[in-house]
Amino acid sequence: MGHKASDIEARLIVGFETHVQLATNTKLFCGCAVAFGETPNSRMCPVCLGLPGALPVMNRRAFDFAVLTGLALGCKISVHTKWDRKSYYYPDLPKNYQISQYDLPLAHDGAFEIPSEGGSKRVGIIRAHLEEDAGKNLHDQGDYSLVDLNRAGTPLLEIVTRPEINSPDEAYVYCTELQRLVTYLGVSHGVMQKGQMRFEPNINVEITAGGQTFRTPISEVKNLNSFRSVRGAVEFEFRRQVQDWLADHDYQFKKRPNENRGWDDERGVTVFQREKEAAHDYRYFPDPDLVPVEVDTAWLNGVRESLPELPLARRMRFELQYGVTADDAATLVADRETADCFESAAERAGAPQTTAKQFLNVWSRFANDRGVSVGRLAVSAERMGELAAMVDQRVVSATAANQIAERMMSSSDEPRQLAESMGLVTVADEGQLDSWVAGVFAGNEKAVKDAIANPKKTQAAVGFLRGQVMKASGGKADPRLAGDKIEARLAAMRAG
Amino acid sequence: MSGVLNVAETARTVRSRKCSARQAVQSAINAIRDREGRLKTFISVSPDAALKRADEIDAAIAHGRDPGPLAGVPVALKDNICNRHAATTCASNILRDFVPPYDAHVVERLTAAGAIILAKTNMDEFAMGSSTENSGFFKTRNPWNENCVPGGSSGGSTAAVAARMIPAAFGSDTGGSIRQPAALCGVTGLKPTYGRVSRYGLVAFGSSLDQIGPITVDARDAALLLAVIAGRDPRDSTSVAEPVPDYVAALDKPIHGLKIGIAAEYFGQGLDPQVETAVRAALDLFRARGAEVREITLPHMKYAVACYYVVATAEASSNLARYDGVHYGHRTPVPSDLIDLYARSRHEGFGAEVKRRIMLGTYVLSSGYYDAYYLKALKVRTLIRRDFERAFESVDVIASPVTPTTAFPIGEKSDDPLAMYLADIYTISANLAGVPAISIPCGFDAKRLPIGLQLTGPWFREDRILNLAHQFQSATDHHTHRPPLAAA
Numbered sequence: 001m002g003h004k005a006s007d008i009e010a011r012l013i014v015g016f017e018t019h020v021q022l023a024t025n026t027k028l029f030c031g032c033a034v035a036f037g038e039t040p041n042s043r044m045c046p047v048c049l050g051l052p053g054a055l056p057v058m059n060r061r062a063f064d065f066a067v068l069t070g071l072a073l074g075c076k077i078s079v080h081t082k083w084d085r086k087s088y089y090y091p092d093l094p095k096n097y098q099i100s101q102y103d104l105p106l107a108h109d110g111a112f113e114i115p116s117e118g119g120s121k122r123v124g125i126i127r128a129h130l131e132e133d134a135g136k137n138l139h140d141q142g143d144y145s146l147v148d149l150n151r152a153g154t155p156l157l158e159i160v161t162r163p164e165i166n167s168p169d170e171a172y173v174y175c176t177e178l179q180r181l182v183t184y185l186g187v188s189h190g191v192m193q194k195g196q197m198r199f200e201p202n203i204n205v206e207i208t209a210g211g212q213t214f215r216t217p218i219s220e221v222k223n224l225n226s227f228r229s230v231r232g233a234v235e236f237e238f239r240r241q242v243q244d245w246l247a248d249h250d251y252q253f254k255k256r257p258n259e260n261r262g263w264d265d266e267r268g269v270t271v272f273q274r275e276k277e278a279a280h281d282y283r284y285f286p287d288p289d290l291v292p293v294e295v296d297t298a299w300l301n302g303v304r305e306s307l308p309e310l311p312l313a314r315r316m317r318f319e320l321q322y323g324v325t326a327d328d329a330a331t332l333v334a335d336r337e338t339a340d341c342f343e344s345a346a347e348r349a350g351a352p353q354t355t356a357k358q359f360l361n362v363w364s365r366f367a368n369d370r371g372v373s374v375g376r377l378a379v380s381a382e383r384m385g386e387l388a389a390m391v392d393q394r395v396v397s398a399t400a401a402n403q404i405a406e407r408m409m410s411s412s413d414e415p416r417q418l419a420e421s422m423g424l425v426t427v428a429d430e431g432q433l434d435s436w437v438a439g440v441f442a443g444n445e446k447a448v449k450d451a452i453a454n455p456k457k458t459q460a461a462v463g464f465l466r467g468q469v470m471k472a473s474g475g476k477a478d479p480r481l482a483g484d485k486i487e488a489r490l491a492a493m494r495a496g
Numbered sequence: 497m498s499g500v501l502n503v504a505e506t507a508r509t510v511r512s513r514k515c516s517a518r519q520a521v522q523s524a525i526n527a528i529r530d531r532e533g534r535l536k537t538f539i540s541v542s543p544d545a546a547l548k549r550a551d552e553i554d555a556a557i558a559h560g561r562d563p564g565p566l567a568g569v570p571v572a573l574k575d576n577i578c579n580r581h582a583a584t585t586c587a588s589n590i591l592r593d594f595v596p597p598y599d600a601h602v603v604e605r606l607t608a609a610g611a612i613i614l615a616k617t618n619m620d621e622f623a624m625g626s627s628t629e630n631s632g633f634f635k636t637r638n639p640w641n642e643n644c645v646p647g648g649s650s651g652g653s654t655a656a657v658a659a660r661m662i663p664a665a666f667g668s669d670t671g672g673s674i675r676q677p678a679a680l681c682g683v684t685g686l687k688p689t690y691g692r693v694s695r696y697g698l699v700a701f702g703s704s705l706d707q708i709g710p711i712t713v714d715a716r717d718a719a720l721l722l723a724v725i726a727g728r729d730p731r732d733s734t735s736v737a738e739p740v741p742d743y744v745a746a747l748d749k750p751i752h753g754l755k756i757g758i759a760a761e762y763f764g765q766g767l768d769p770q771v772e773t774a775v776r777a778a779l780d781l782f783r784a785r786g787a788e789v790r791e792i793t794l795p796h797m798k799y800a801v802a803c804y805y806v807v808a809t810a811e812a813s814s815n816l817a818r819y820d821g822v823h824y825g826h827r828t829p830v831p832s833d834l835i836d837l838y839a840r841s842r843h844e845g846f847g848a849e850v851k852r853r854i855m856l857g858t859y860v861l862s863s864g865y866y867d868a869y870y871l872k873a874l875k876v877r878t879l880i881r882r883d884f885e886r887a888f889e890s891v892d893v894i895a896s897p898v899t900p901t902t903a904f905p906i907g908e909k910s911d912d913p914l915a916m917y918l919a920d921i922y923t924i925s926a927n928l929a930g931v932p933a934i935s936i937p938c939g940f941d942a943k944r945l946p947i948g949l950q951l952t953g954p955w956f957r958e959d960r961i962l963n964l965a966h967q968f969q970s971a972t973d974h975h976t977h978r979p980p981l982a983a984a
Contacts, residue, residue, distance in 0.1 A: 046598050050818045052591065052699040053578045053600060055732050085814050087861075089838055096817035147822070283861040285870060288703035288811055291733050 015163035029056030048153035050094030070107025105129035124162030337375025348385025499660025510568030517568030564610030590845025600697020617652030647677030672923025675935035679948020690930035694729030752786030757891030774939030806873035813857025898948035
């Protein structure tokens with residue numbers, strides 16, 4: 001039999017295993033500082049070095065972070081959980097076993113809601129468990145390798161989804177939303193460049209052709225640490241697997257081995273690494289050095305109650321409550337500090353839409369320039385709200401507000417004081433306005449003529465002329481009053 | 497003078513300035529010089545460091561500072577207990593040159609109490625064995641008969657104390673490794689409750705079974721030492737925050753009315769009649785002092801050895817995975833690649849018994865065998881624990897022999913692992929259940945080899961078994977007998 005690509009239907013199936021580095025100060029089982037970029041092997045102790053006689057002690061904060069994340073992912077939290085040893089030999093693994101959780105993960109059976117075309121989609125979460133990271137092998141040394149164990153013992157939360165993601169875009173969104181969630185909760189810094197989130201999509205394709213359904217072998221793309229590479233790898237695998245099946249109809253799940261693949265960022269392709277042999281035998285067994293963890297129900301309820309409003313829910317609320325677009329809501333809820341800051345500012349201003357405009361146009365630009373979030377700018381939410389209120393009450397124009405905002409970045413003066421000292425308080429004086437309008441009419445005769453001659457152009461011309469008045473006034477003219485005057489003057493000219 | 501004083505006497509004379517800490521250490525150094533050549537109990541001796549520490553203690557005393565309850569008492573550590581100043585080899589070539597950068601919890605506690613670490617003792621490699629013949633370095637001899645083994649795995653520690661070369665030594669007990677050699681050497685050896693003493697700094701063999709304990713001449717010394725090393729240590733998650741009672745004060749309580757259990761399971765086939773006679777004589781003594789002896793039953797004890805060799809080897813296979821030639825310890829000189837580096841380093845570094853147990857442990861944890869072996873062993877372990885729970889509902893202490901026979905000749909069992917494993921048949925279940933047990937001398941056989949009596953107590957009732965042991969020793973003199981080379 002043979003199938004042309006055009007005769008078949010292909011459905012992408014993706015599940016994720018994601019390692020999230022938790023934002024604890026110290027490692028998962030010892031007191032060593034969690035570090036990045038430090039002198040190799042400078043953040044070690046007998047415990048994370050696996051010296052004989054050293055014993056692990058659980059980092060309580062890591063456990064709390066993991067539980068909080070589990071709850072945010074809608075998971076059930078295990079009342080009784082334990083630690084297991086996963087055995088394999090590798091030089092970056094000092095004990096030659098990794099302390100992980102095998103059959104009793106601390107969180108399981110949840111769902112993560114991500115935005116999707118025209119709404120949201122729930123991605124099932126199979127489990128989330130804690131484990132220690134390995135160190136790093138450095139192989140570019142010549143005829144020997146070096147081992148850096150600074151990273152060994154760093155707390156990781158591994159989150160495993162059901163295979164319920166069906167497009168490269170969904171894969172991308174899942175990853176970005178997960179990053180947003182963990183940074184929002186404060187359980188991870190989520191810095192991709194530092195390897196604090198590592199994604200491993202498991203990808204295959206369900207192909208329907210000639211009334212039959214086939215599934216391709218699953219490939220796991222290892223260690224993706226950028227969102228772009230996630231999308232690229234999933235896209236590439238989708239195409240490759242369909243092509244491989246077209247070329248060989250026995251390229252099927254269970255007929256051909258599952259594979260581990262790596263992502264070549266330069267060429268934009270995944271590369272075969274190795275076949276997954278019939279489940280590597282890790283000889284899991286309970287770690288006798290650690291006691292099982294019994295989760296107290298009262299404590300768990302406390303954590304559940306402390307769970308903040310989650311990003312997606314907050315975005316949807318912003319759309320409804322503040323009348324902003326979905327995209328703008330997403331920007332305002334980029335991170336928890338910004339969203340908190342916005343809500344405080346909007347409340348202070350009593351004008352959420354004006355506040356939103358300033359966040360999106362002004363404050364986010366300053367934040368981007370400085371590489372921080374809006375919530376981290378040196379301007380308090382209160383002062384931001386004050387400025388928005390001034391625009392809303394037409395004390396200053398939006399144009400003038402931009403200049404005031406810029407000054408607020410380096411001055412602790414109140415926005416109103418700044419407006420006054422910068423001479424930006426809106427002028428509503430009739431005489432002054434009349435004189436600015438007259439000047440603009442005189443200088444823009446063509447626009448004025450067009451507006452009178454062609455009623456269809458009137459609105460655009462009014463806008464243009466008002467802009468000119470604002471410019472002439474150095475942003476001080478009250479824009480609404482200026483507009484009124486322009487319209488009145490045009491009407492008078494038409495009538496005359 | 498013939499060798500050292502015991503712990504209580506040493507501390508008393510040093511604290512009361514009748515003798516300096518330096519003299520106490522020097523007398524141990526002298527005894528070691530005279531006797532060690534014949535017995536070979538120590539892997540390393542650090543006389544200079546010990547004398548320096550002794551001088552510090554003497555200076556503290558001279559300045560009127562309290563030097564601690566164990567002032568000037570020289571002690572030896574089994575060579576699987578880490579201390580900064582000496583190699584901790586586990587009697588293995590793979591750790592031959594390994595000097596830990598930290599002190600074990602017990603070392604910290606002992607040092608703070610004024611004790612002085614003088615030497616590290618020989619043992620079966622990684623504590624795997626019952627005769628100290630599995631040492632990667634040399635065999636230790638029994639001071640009572642130099643052609644016999646001292647028992648094991650803490651055989652260096654028990655032989656050194658028996659020969660009065662050191663007032664006390666510390667061992668580790670995973671399946672009987674303190675009690676069995678204590679019995680074979682005629683000294684007192686205590687395995688505390690699992691969780692009573694921090695394992696931080698004890699090189700792991702079977703993590704859920706291992707406990708550090710004192711080896712001394714008598715129960716009073718054991719009480720003095722346990723008081724110092726017991727208690728919760730935040731670095732060992734399995735150590736327990738149970739209050740530490742006054743073990744010394746408990747020694748003198750009368751034993752009248754105490755209920756002592758005896759189980760037929762301890763008196764079955766294979767028990768040397770001379771051992772049985774000595775143990776039953778001890779029971780008569782307890783009865784004469786007002787204790788009541790009752791029959792109990794421990795129905796699952798017959799599975800203890802099998803259960804133990806699954807649980808302990810499983811844990812060991814994982815615990816010993818870290819000795820791979822990469823990070824520390826022995827590395828093969830010219831490996832061809834990474835796998836070869838692992839394989840050769842481990843092949844060259846480990847002895848036969850260690851390899852045997854690693855293979856056994858790896859097997860029982862392997863996919864497809866886990867349920868049949870490891871999981872089943874855990875279930876049996878629970879049943880054994882329940883046996884003890886039930887027994888301690890009706891009795892206060894369980895008395896038994898420590899070993900089926902007295903010390904056996906060197907070489908007799910070294911080619912027969914199963915026969916060797918049975919040397920621990922009466923000691924293993926205490927580790928599986930986690931209960932405390934003490935081995936004390938209770939007589940000699942016709943060859944004048946010591947016989948041991950085991951007293952097992954409920955969890956965290958070391959005070960009770962020490963009390964009973966002390967009462968026995970107050971009424972008998974078996975523990976005061978010395979082997980010929982240490983004769984007064």
